[in-house]
Amino acid sequence: MNFLLSFFLNISAALFCLSIFSYLIPQLVVWFLPERNLKHRYGQSWCVVTGGSSGIGQQFAVKATKQGMNCVIIGRNESHLNETKDLLSQLNPQTQQLYITADFSKDPDVVTRHILQQVEELDISVLFLNAGYGSFEKATGPSSTLVDMLNTNTVTNLALFNSLSPRILRRSLSQTSSSKEHRGAVFLTSSVVDLVAVPYAANYCSTKSSLAAFGESLAFECQQVGVDVVVLRPGPVNTRFYDRISGISILQAIQLVGSSPQSVVRKLFKSVGRLVACDVGLSTILVRLFTKVVDYNAYATFVAPIFNLFPEFQHLGQESETR
Numbered sequence: 001m002n003f004l005l006s007f008f009l010n011i012s013a014a015l016f017c018l019s020i021f022s023y024l025i026p027q028l029v030v031w032f033l034p035e036r037n038l039k040h041r042y043g044q045s046w047c048v049v050t051g052g053s054s055g056i057g058q059q060f061a062v063k064a065t066k067q068g069m070n071c072v073i074i075g076r077n078e079s080h081l082n083e084t085k086d087l088l089s090q091l092n093p094q095t096q097q098l099y100i101t102a103d104f105s106k107d108p109d110v111v112t113r114h115i116l117q118q119v120e121e122l123d124i125s126v127l128f129l130n131a132g133y134g135s136f137e138k139a140t141g142p143s144s145t146l147v148d149m150l151n152t153n154t155v156t157n158l159a160l161f162n163s164l165s166p167r168i169l170r171r172s173l174s175q176t177s178s179s180k181e182h183r184g185a186v187f188l189t190s191s192v193v194d195l196v197a198v199p200y201a202a203n204y205c206s207t208k209s210s211l212a213a214f215g216e217s218l219a220f221e222c223q224q225v226g227v228d229v230v231v232l233r234p235g236p237v238n239t240r241f242y243d244r245i246s247g248i249s250i251l252q253a254i255q256l257v258g259s260s261p262q263s264v265v266r267k268l269f270k271s272v273g274r275l276v277a278c279d280v281g282l283s284t285i286l287v288r289l290f291t292k293v294v295d296y297n298a299y300a301t302f303v304a305p306i307f308n309l310f311p312e313f314q315h316l317g318q319e320s321e322t323r
C-alpha cells in the first residue's frame with residue numbers, strides 16, 4: 001500500500017514538474033535572447049500590420065521600420081493613422097510606408113479586396129494580424145456586436161491571411177531552395193482570455209481563441225516551408241484598448257499592472273523562430289500556471305462567481321434579466 005502511494009505521489013510530482021517547467025523554461029530562455037532582426041531574417045520587404053495605427057501594432061511598425069522593413073499600416077481611425085504617419089516618417093528614410101483605412105467590422109470580402117488592390121505590387125514577407133477590440137457585455141440575447149467583433153478580430157484578419165499567404169510562400173520558394181532559409185512570418189495577437197474564461201466576455205474570448213487555435217495549428221505546416229508563426233497572448237497592455245470599454249472600474253486597477261506596448265513587441269521580436277506560443281506579461285504567465293493547476297470546472301465553480309461580487313458585473317447580469 002505504501003509502495004503504491006509513494007509511486008502515485010512520485011508520478012504526480014514528475015508530471016507536475018514536467019507541466020510547469022516545459023512551459024516556464026522556453027518562456028524564460030527567450031526573455032534573455034536577443035531580438036530578431038526582421039530585415040536580416042526575411043530580406044528587405046514589406047510587413048502588413050493590421051491594427052497598426054495604435055498600441056501594439058503601432059509599436060511593431062516602429063520597430064520594424066527602425067530595422068529597415070517597409071510597412072503597410074492598416075487602421076480604421078484617420079487621426080490615429082495620421083499620428084502613426086508622423087511617428088514613422090521620422091524614423092528611417094530608407095524605408096517606405098503605405099497607409100490604408102479599412103473598417104474590419106464590415107463585409108470581410110469587400111474589405112480584403114480593398115486592401116489587396118493597394119498592395120498588389122509589394123513583396124510582402126510578414127503579416128501581423130493584430131487589429132481588434134474587446135468589450136464586456138452579455139452574450140445572451142440578440143446582439144449586433146458579436147458579428148462586428150468576430151469580423152474585426154478574426155474573420156477579416158484571416159481573410160487577409162488567406163489572400164496574402166500564397167504570396168509569402170511563392171516568395172519563399174522562388175527565393176531559395178534551402179529549407180533552412182526563413183521566408184516570411186505570420187504573427188497573430190490573441191489574448192490571455194484565450195487561456196481562462198472571463199464572465200461577460202464570451203464574444204471577445206471566442207474571437208481570440210479562434211485566432212490562437214488557427215495560429216498554433218498553422219505553425220506546424222509553416223515550419224515545413226520556412227515561415228515563422230508566433231501567437232501573442234498579452235495580458236493587460238496600456239493602450240487605447242481600454243478607451244473603448246466603458247463602465248468597468250476594475251479595468252483601471254488591471255491597467256496598473258499592465259505592460260507597455262513596447263515590451264509586448266520586444267517579447268514578440270525575441271520569440272520569432274523560437275516560440276510559437278508567446279505569453280506576454282506576468283499576468284499571462286500566472287494565469288497559464290494557474291490553469292495548469294486548477295481545471296476549468298473547479299475554476300468555474302469556485303473562482304468565477306467571485307466576478308459577480310463586483311457591482312459592474314452584477315449590473316451586466318441584471319441587464320440580461322430586464323431585456
Ligand SMILES: NC(=O)c1ccc[n+]([C@@H]2O[C@H](COP(=O)([O-])OP(=O)(O)OC[C@H]3O[C@@H](n4cnc5c(N)ncnc54)[C@H](OP(=O)(O)O)[C@@H]3O)[C@@H](O)[C@H]2O)c1
Binds near residue numbers: 076
Ligand atoms: N490592450 C490589452 O490589454 C490587450 C490585451 C490582450 C490582447 N489585446 C489585443 O491586442 C490587439 C491590439 O490592441 P491594442 O491593445 O494595441 O489596442 P489599440 O491601441 O486600441 O489598437 C487596436 C488597433 O486595432 C484597430 N482596430 C480596432 N477596431 C478596428 C476595426 N473595426 N477595423 C480596423 N481596425 C480596427 C485600431 O484601429 P484604429 O485605432 O484606427 O481604430 C488599432 O489600430 C487587439 O487585437 C487586442 O484585442 C490587447
